[in-house]
Amino acid sequence: MSGTMTTTDDFGSESSPPDSTAGGRPSIASVLIWTAVAAVGAIAWTVLALARGETVSALWILFAALCSYAIAYRFYARFITYKVLGADDRRATPAERLQNGVDFDVTDRRVLFGHHFAAIAGAGPLVGPVLAAQMGYLPGTIWIVVGVIFAGAVQDLTVLFFSMRRNGKSLGQMVREEIGIVGGIAALIAVFAIMIIILAVLALIVVNALAESPWGVFSIALTIPIALFMGVYLRRIRPGRVLEATGIGVGLLLLAIVGGGWVQDTGLGDALTLSKEWLVLALVIYGFVASILPVWLLLTPRDYLSTFMKVGVIVLLAIGLLIARPVLQADAITSFAREGNGPVFAGSLFPFVFITIACGALSGFHALIASGTTPKMVAKESQVRFIGYGGMLMESFVAISALIAACVIDQGLYFAMNSPAGLTGGTVESAATFVNGLGFGTTAQDLAAASAAVQEPSLISRTGGAPTLAIGISQIFSDAFGGGLQAFWYHFAIMFEALFILTAVDAGTRVGRFMLQDSIGNVWKRFGDLSWRPGNIIASAVVVGLWGSVLYIGVTDPLGGVNQLFPLFGIANQLLAAIALTLGTVLLIKHGKLRYAWVTAVPLVWDLVVTMTASYQKVFSDNPALGYFAQRQRYADALEAGTLLPPAQDADQMQQIVTNSTINGVLQSFFAVLVLVVVANAAIVIVRALRSREPLPTTEEPPTPSRLVEPSGLIPTAEEKRAIAEHERLVGAGAGSGPADGHR
């Protein structure tokens, strides 16, 4: 692999976008439309920023976001795709060159967009914004929109592009080959460890949503037999009829939600009222079994269900918001943003809003997907803009919808639900007193009425974000669609969140198992053989055991697991983003594009400042509410002196807090150090690249001429349609190879 074919001069005019505005003047219509979009966006932002005290419609947030996305996609994403990365549709993509119908497969851009979006969007964008709402709606809105435009979508786009130019290599592989062995090993460990934390925190959210909720447990438990039935249906009864099977599955799922309402009032209700500890055990066993069962039996059908539910709910939510036009109940910025003493999570606006909202603004985990299956299926290079950047904008939109849902519910209820049990005391009376003390009006009657409306035993300290989002969604849906079905919608929303969190958990366990088997396979060959049963079982057990223990720590934490672990999750996810953006910056410089390196370097520096400040505070802060070790010290001292500190109720809980704080602090430092190793290794490579007269070698594949003609974006331009027609005429009917009709 000597040298690269892509010096700056190869690009420029030749790789310009193929539509009519390239090089020429934009049409009057285009100027008018984009001026109008900019004007609407500017008005929406102004309303949001200046509103103080008066009622503000939530739709302003929606408009501000959508207009900003449109402008970013039209101008910035295009600049990055063609100028910075140099996407060139004359080059064949790996899908075209290596087409084998299995992993390398030319896929219609719209279908691939769907696959990519289904892979990146999960519970993260739904949960983070809900928690961040404790600081008001404005900080979250600004970060989600600005973050996605300049950081999150840029990361997804560049990683997707660079991986595509390298036949779909993984993030870890690219770091090892392009940055160095040390950085590569650090990145590999970081990816694995971060995945464990992410799985644990996701599972924690499910546990918190299902604990003491017989309705929820019943409906979620039924998803397993429903999925098994679909699996058997697709394997034995009617092979391949996915739509049929999914239709039946979704029907059964809705029945399961309705049925949960009946079951909770029967004798079965008590049997299904599970404590958090039992749910942890159930999840761990489930994760282990799902990881070793054949995928067709459980994973694949669950994935169909969860994807259809996900898309369905997002579409419904967007429509519901437009019909219900709710008014924001949250303040623009609360005092917790300035003082950093919020009950939901500790820490001030900077850096903790930027940590709490990871998915939806900047999510490092996406780099694993953008360097996994997606790059092997892209038909044309320029489509990375639509799939990578566009896909992330869509996820950001989901995050904005979740933020709105959290900000339109009564804020007294919001804080009663999201503050840990140690603060609210767990009853409606004590919670009302606590929330009043925070300066929000509510009464014990209000709180009791809220839980009665959704038929839950209690909503006090239902932390984790999922129940709050479900309350918001149920309120918006019953306002928009009527019918007094709030309890149904609440459990519908819980079910849909739990469903795709569980899908992420079992898919993640499997990926973790593959990674572990692959890594250990380097030293112990047999273990790397994926068909060796004992290897599968041991690796699955290790992965499940790791996230299961973190989950158990979170669930039993007297201080509240979400409060303690969510920052760790957010920081971990964004540290992964730092690794991805570091790789992007190194590659831009290696490819001789120093003058464009700011595109990834600016979000990288921002991300490093945020994550390192947050890590520093979580490790070194002497405020026990913030710093893990200060917290450890405080409880250890009290334990030694023989006194009890709230919320601990006995010496065992004191000891537990000491242990948990130590573990969290150590993990936090460990992640930060791993990322710093990658960054340091990258800095050496950058200096070497800048000093070198010759461009440093990269592993980019040499260009091969492409024979495919396909549109770049969602809607083909007139010029693209002409080119496709021309191509079809030349290739003629019956050539048979490749999707000559523009969609296969």
Place this chain on the structure above:
Amino acid sequence: MTTGAVGSAGAVRTATVRAWRGLRWYVREFTGEARWDDYLQHCAQHGHAPMSRREFERRRADAVERTPVSRCC
């Protein structure tokens, strides 16, 4: 007037049919159900005798078994 109404009703029907076909195409592509049709077409073009649908879907499922699918948070 009548012809106009018929014309616009016809246009609405055409648009609905088009939208329905588009949606059906998309969902079948998205779920991979359309791969069987692609395969049959491929066999017809090359004069192969196609394997059974059961066998075909089994091979696809086995391929998925070997490649982990990531789902993000």
